[in-house]
Amino acid sequence: MAGTDSGTTGTGGGQDRPIVIVGASLGGAKAAEALRGAGWEGGIVLIGEEHERPYERPPLSKGYLLGKDAREKIYVHPPQWYAEHDVTLRLGTAVASIDPAGHTVTLADDGRVEYAKLLLTTGSVPRRLPVPGADQDGVLYLRRVDDSDRIKAALRPGARIVVIGAGWIGLEVAAAARTAGAEVTVLESLELPLLRVLGREVAEVFADLHREHGVDLRFGVQVTELTGDGGTVTGVVLADGTTVAADAVVVGIGIVPATGLAEAAGLEVDNGIKTDRHLRTSDPDVYAAGDVANAYHPLFGKHIRVEHWANALNQPQTAARALLGQADAVHDRIPYFFSDQYDLGMEYVGYVEPGGYDQVVFRGDRAGREFIAFWLSGGRVLAGMNVNVWDVTDPIRELVRSGRAVDTKALADPNVPLGDL
Ligand SMILES: Cc1cc2nc3c(=O)[nH]c(=O)nc-3n(C[C@H](O)[C@H](O)[C@H](O)COP(=O)(O)OP(=O)(O)OC[C@H]3O[C@@H](n4cnc5c(N)ncnc54)[C@H](O)[C@@H]3O)c2cc1C
Numbered sequence: 391m392a393g394t395d396s397g398t399t400g401t402g403g404g405q406d407r408p409i410v411i412v413g414a415s416l417g418g419a420k421a422a423e424a425l426r427g428a429g430w431e432g433g434i435v436l437i438g439e440e441h442e443r444p445y446e447r448p449p450l451s452k453g454y455l456l457g458k459d460a461r462e463k464i465y466v467h468p469p470q471w472y473a474e475h476d477v478t479l480r481l482g483t484a485v486a487s488i489d490p491a492g493h494t495v496t497l498a499d500d501g502r503v504e505y506a507k508l509l510l511t512t513g514s515v516p517r518r519l520p521v522p523g524a525d526q527d528g529v530l531y532l533r534r535v536d537d538s539d540r541i542k543a544a545l546r547p548g549a550r551i552v553v554i555g556a557g558w559i560g561l562e563v564a565a566a567a568r569t570a571g572a573e574v575t576v577l578e579s580l581e582l583p584l585l586r587v588l589g590r591e592v593a594e595v596f597a598d599l600h601r602e603h604g605v606d607l608r609f610g611v612q613v614t615e616l617t618g619d620g621g622t623v624t625g626v627v628l629a630d631g632t633t634v635a636a637d638a639v640v641v642g643i644g645i646v647p648a649t650g651l652a653e654a655a656g657l658e659v660d661n662g663i664k665t666d667r668h669l670r671t672s673d674p675d676v677y678a679a680g681d682v683a684n685a686y687h688p689l690f691g692k693h694i695r696v697e698h699w700a701n702a703l704n705q706p707q708t709a710a711r712a713l714l715g716q717a718d719a720v721h722d723r724i725p726y727f728f729s730d731q732y733d734l735g736m737e738y739v740g741y742v743e744p745g746g747y748d749q750v751v752f753r754g755d756r757a758g759r760e761f762i763a764f765w766l767s768g769g770r771v772l773a774g775m776n777v778n779v780w781d782v783t784d785p786i787r788e789l790v791r792s793g794r795a796v797d798t799k800a801l802a803d804p805n806v807p808l809g810d811l
């Protein structure tokens with residue numbers, strides 16, 4: 391079974407068969423780059439069902455959505471990079487199945503590609519809203535660049551935008567929509583935004599931020615139906631009978647890891663594709679990285695699946711080295727992510743499960759939104775989030791990695807350097 395530690399092996403099939411990467415987004419493109427960087431001279435085939443060459447998603451809910459970042463800025467590599475690095479990029483091509491015994495993937499058009507080793511970077515897809523009326527025009531999700539284009543077109547001054555879900559997508563879209571002059575209502579089933587990831591103390595900071603920017607936040611609500619007129623959405627009905635009128639509805643209620651291929655191929659799947667610390671799946675010639683991987687993390691002593699940009703940037707480097715047989719290739723990075731909403735910029739380093747902390751310590755000006763929040767358990771820092779305070783992620787990461795107990799008074803005191811704790 392994957393998930394316990396195990397050694398790595400060489401590419402087995404030598405360099406006559408290519409390394410195949412399924413999923414041509416940030417994870418897949420970074421894996422191709424890392425394979426060349428690690429000295430692999432054989433073939434690399436990068437297969438993606440989207441028609442765009444690999445691009446990054448963070449701008450789709452921020453600068454690109456706001457019209458500030460040009461489209462050229464979203465791509466991982468310039469177009470010529472793939473040919474220059476002898477990477478065969480097959481876009482608009484879905485992989486339909488994997489035959490682990492035959493070391494072959496079958497494409498949706500029935501073509502076949504043999505592999506020496508296979509890397510799955512299939513990412514994730516948005517959870518769909520399971521209520522009547524949710525399939526109408528004007529009900530929008532945000533994952534791909536054309537989704538962002540559709541939402542951008544809806545964010546007109548005065549337009550009534552209803553956002554379902556106060557997670558990262560919901561809040562970043564709400565901020566972009568208010569910035570564009572739209573009227574925004576956010577509907578969240580829990581009592582606060584980002585509650586599962588940040589906990590009550592810090593979630594309140596985000597609730598205040600959006601309220602101050604004129605967002606109508608409604609917590610603890612249940613969406614039962616979407617109304618429409620001629621197939622276009624007109625409103626959102628809540629369990630208490632209220633209807634919120636909408637010109638467009640943006641749904642951001644989480645994602646589901648794209649594990650279908652792996653499951654059908656008999657790989658071990660549990661909240662993502664399970665891997666060991668080398669990102670190797672239950673099949674020794676198949677690896678997984680990015681949003682789809684539920685990877686054993688040696689520092690935390692358990693499997694974790696991380697749905698953030700930095701993970702899709704870094705895990706492929708470990709996977710590439712591991713599948714080339716480098717036994718010291720282990721993914722033990724501490725999760726990191728960032729967000730920008732209005733004039734609030736933040737970074738988060740660490741890992742806390744919902745309810746997995748017993749204390750939150752603030753350093754700095756919480757009301758003025760210039761602070762660092764630390765989540766602790768038993769006096770040890772599990773994670774830290776800097777809000778409009780910069781260049782502190784390295785010492786926070788070090789505090790988390792060390793696992794040492796800290797003096798919480800000193801932790802709260804901005805005059806004590808983080809490195810001295
Ligand atoms: C709008 C938005 C904003 C975000 N902002 C941030 C942020 O600010 N900070 C942050 O840390 N994270 C952010 N994230 C999360 C981050 O973008 C993801 O964690 C990252 O994209 C994961 O990369 P990935 O390569 O693992 O998967 P994905 O980006 O999901 O890519 C997987 C690719 O595989 C393809 N694929 C799937 N199945 C197949 C198949 N069978 N055959 C061929 N191709 C297939 C998909 O079409 C897709 O192109 C954001 C995400 C979104 C959607």
Ligand SMILES: NC(=O)c1ccc[n+]([C@@H]2O[C@H](COP(=O)([O-])OP(=O)(O)OC[C@H]3O[C@@H](n4cnc5c(N)ncnc54)[C@H](O)[C@@H]3O)[C@@H](O)[C@H]2O)c1
Pocket residue numbers: 451554555556557558559560562577578579580583584585611612613641642643644645697698699727728729730
């Ligand atoms: N800055 C960032 O790091 C960033 C930005 C955008 C997206 N992302 C990633 O994109 C993915 C999708 O983001 P997301 O915001 O959709 O997911 P999320 O998991 O961050 O938040 C989903 C929110 O929707 C709520 N919810 C669930 N079902 C609901 C329902 N029926 N009605 C109302 N509320 C409901 C949840 O309680 C939660 O608050 C995640 O992997 C996220 O990490 C990250």
